[in-house]
Amino acid sequence: MTETPNETPDNAPQPERFNQARAAQAMAVLEDYAEMIGDLMDEMGEARITDIAARMGVTHPTATKAVARLKREGLAMSRPYRGVFLTEAGVALADRVRGRHRTVVDLLIAVGVPAETAELDAEGLEHYVSATSLAAFEMFLANSAARS
Amino acid sequence: MTETPNETPDNAPQPERFNQARAAQAMAVLEDYAEMIGDLMDEMGEARITDIAARMGVTHPTATKAVARLKREGLAMSRPYRGVFLTEAGVALADRVRGRHRTVVDLLIAVGVPAETAELDAEGLEHYVSATSLAAFEMFLANSAARS
DNA sequence: ACACAAGTGTAGCCAAGGCTTTAATTGGCG
DNA sequence: CGCCAATTAAAGCCTTGGCTACACTTGTGT
Structure with missing residues (x-):
């Protein structure tokens, strides 16, 4: 590997603004799921995978994956076959x-x-x-x- | 609440709005690339892969892929090793x-x-x-x- | 007590959109 | 004319976020 430290891409106008938009986009889904889980906890006392999936308009495996990502980010907690809960950060x-x-x-x-x-x-x-x-x-x- | 879990998803807010947002997101990148190619054509008379990549802050292969998608969508045209041009729709x-x-x-x-x-x-x-x-x-x- | 339905989890596939690496083409220069 | 640098393309990998199909818990009802 040639020493190519990720310095400023080059003298382009401002490609960073696109990267910024891309970063925001990555966060968007997490935010939606967190908000949804919060809503469900308020309304029903707990958030179940099926409900999350239904509200988000996706299938349960997709919701499971999203929850896994939330857990990885420290925003949610869950035990197998139990509901999903938000952490304080969540x-x-x-x-x-x-x-x-x-x-x-x-x-x-x-x-x-x-x-x-x-x-x-x-x-x-x-x-x-x-x-x-x-x-x-x-x-x-x-x-x-x-x-x- | 009795156990009756067979109730309709309550006040389930249309999950379609999320799908709508997702669809818009899919279009977003294409829009950015099309706009950028338009800019380059105005400024330089043609859009070259390298310039597109630099401006978007991505690597050339990524830009090539994006152009391929644009072509697939009928928004751009290009001949191998020649510049990229927008179609009328583009x-x-x-x-x-x-x-x-x-x-x-x-x-x-x-x-x-x-x-x-x-x-x-x-x-x-x-x-x-x-x-x-x-x-x-x-x-x-x-x-x-x-x-x- | 056990079977079965509902809910949850896991595995594997796909497309998009990034990336790096490697090959090919073009075109300018010695 | 032939070689080399720059440009473009191609191939292969990663992650995200969809999906389907299938396996496993849970717990309810007989």
Whole structure:
């Protein structure tokens, strides 16, 4: 191997922004599952693989794999044939995701997107909203409310 | 609750929205590549694999694969060892993506997101903005401009 | 007590989208 | 003209996240 330390790719414009988007995308699925498990725990007291799969619109093996990944990331715990539970970190993530989702939906509505579309689009958008943008959204919403 | 587990999945929120988001995600990469090829054709008259790869921040083989996918989708054409060109459909897609990108950036800025962050976030966000939301964004921007 | 249905887990396949390595083509230069 | 560097292509591997098929627990009902 020639010593090719992963230095800056080269003098290209900014390919990093794509990598950043790709990284966010990797996290997106985890976030969705964590949020879903949080919802199920709130509603039913526990999250079962079948329910998670049904809600996510996937088959149980797929849900199992996702849960395995959540466990690997320290976001969830589960014992064989028992329900799935979120760790403290998982709960924190779920809460954060939920809050962000609401903010995104509210912002979309605030700029004139129909409520239904806002919900639908937010599902895809939310994972790509940076903390900076989220803060801006909240400020914008606060100002809008105050001005109305 | 009695044991009766034969109940319908309760208020199961359509899992389709997740599938929708997944579909959008599949298109995202293609859109990015098409846009990039369009840029390169405008700037240099042709798009070469090496340039595409550099700009996207990936290796050449990855870019080659992406181009193959674009060709499969009827969005691009290329002859071995010659440049890559967009088909009519590809050009249309690239233009649409470019316009949407600008609108998204403008909207983010309009609601108070710093310009740099807006650019960065738009890269991920743009692929999930529906036509309905996009139209709402444009109307919002038009109104903002008029009111300023 | 045991059988069977439902739920869960495991294995193996596929496509996408990354990567590295190796081969081939092109084209410029000595 | 022939060789070499750069470019492109091809082949093979990895991970993610879908899927189906099949195996195994669990626990409920007779």
